[in-house]
Amino acid sequence: YNWTTLKEYKEILFQFYNGIAKISINRPQVHNAFTPRTVMEMSEAMELARQNPDVGAVILTGEGGKAFCSGGDQSVRGHGGYVGEDTVPRLNVLDLQMQIRRIPKPVIAMVAGWAIGGGHVLHVVCDLTVAAENARFGQTGPKVGSFDGGFGASYLARIVGQKKAREIWFLCDQYDAQEALQMGLVNKVVPLEQLEEATVAWCEKMLERSPLALRMLKASFNAELDGQAGIQQLAGDATLLYYLSDEAKEGKNAFLEKRKPDFTQYPKFP
Ligand code: 1HA
Numbered sequence: 001y002n003w004t005t006l007k008e009y010k011e012i013l014f015q016f017y018n019g020i021a022k023i024s025i026n027r028p029q030v031h032n033a034f035t036p037r038t039v040m041e042m043s044e045a046m047e048l049a050r051q052n053p054d055v056g057a058v059i060l061t062g063e064g065g066k067a068f069c070s071g072g073d074q075s076v077r078g079h080g081g082y083v084g085e086d087t088v089p090r091l092n093v094l095d096l097q098m099q100i101r102r103i104p105k106p107v108i109a110m111v112a113g114w115a116i117g118g119g120h121v122l123h124v125v126c127d128l129t130v131a132a133e134n135a136r137f138g139q140t141g142p143k144v145g146s147f148d149g150g151f152g153a154s155y156l157a158r159i160v161g162q163k164k165a166r167e168i169w170f171l172c173d174q175y176d177a178q179e180a181l182q183m184g185l186v187n188k189v190v191p192l193e194q195l196e197e198a199t200v201a202w203c204e205k206m207l208e209r210s211p212l213a214l215r216m217l218k219a220s221f222n223a224e225l226d227g228q229a230g231i232q233q234l235a236g237d238a239t240l241l242y243y244l245s246d247e248a249k250e251g252k253n254a255f256l257e258k259r260k261p262d263f264t265q266y267p268k269f270p
Helices: 036-051 093-102 116-124 151-160 162-171 178-184 191-209 211-243 246-256
Strands: 004-008 010-019 019-025 055-061 067-069 081-083 105-112 112-117 128-131 135-137 188-190
Touching: 004 178, 010 112, 010 128, 019 178, 019 191, 036 081, 036 093, 036 112, 036 191, 055 116, 055 188, 055 191, 067 105, 093 116, 093 211, 105 116, 105 191, 112 116, 116 135, 116 151, 128 178, 128 191, 135 178, 178 188, 188 191, 211 246
Parallel strands: 019 055, 055 105, 067 112, 105 128, 112 135, 128 188
Antiparallel strands: 004 010, 010 019
């Protein structure tokens, strides 16, 4: 594929091809562990992908074929979080998780090799996951002194069930691609050399679908789980659709023209 660079970063690649934005962690020497800077760069790229009208789907991945992401970089873990160049400890990957759930475009995790710890949670919060046969999944928190009790626990449990989610966290075992497929943790498993082809093919298929329908579906799936924030997202999309209607435009026009709005001509559907 002829990926073109959308913006240069230090710890990630941010590329574009045929309606697809690809955000790729580029720290293969540490199995794509993330620092606060990696996460800030991913956050910015995710926001740029959201705002870019040419982007209809986002691929999240890691460079090198041996790891998707191995979680927070333990070598910069300090007192209260992961410490960046500004010496401030952060858990900013939690904000990135929210962005992945909020962006009104499908986000698809493309997993080769390790998806571990906070890196596992990143694929969990993506809408879809395509895994290579060499993919390995697991949480390590209770082994290394951490836990993610947010989406990493509750959303994981929605995906694989309560018993399995507790097993994954309490035992800190690792699961291969076939086991992940069996527990519904990933959507598809393909040979490593077909991983990008299969992921791009799914993106291209989604790009042929109605973007508003996909947007409404993503908001609807979120709404059930995200409480008032989920309803706010779905309701915001309803407002977007309402703003497109003549009925809503009549209200605005009447205000600007300093007259009473006339809504009588608009249908009252049964
Ligand atoms: O839980 C959270 C959070 C919770 C709430 C809010 C925010 C959170 C943010 C983050 C996290 C976490 O991510 S906690 C979990 C952190 N991650 C881990 O515990 C995984 C650590 N890595 C491993 O267990 C293993 O590396 C591995 C099972 C993924 C692969 O093992 P393997 O194939 O034997 O490779 P290994 O030799 O261990 O790794 C290759 C190199 O990458 C090593 O460096 P080298 O000895 O060559 O210099 C290794 O140290 C480095 N590396 C791997 N993972 C990490 C790492 N370096 C720093 N941080 C890592 N996470």
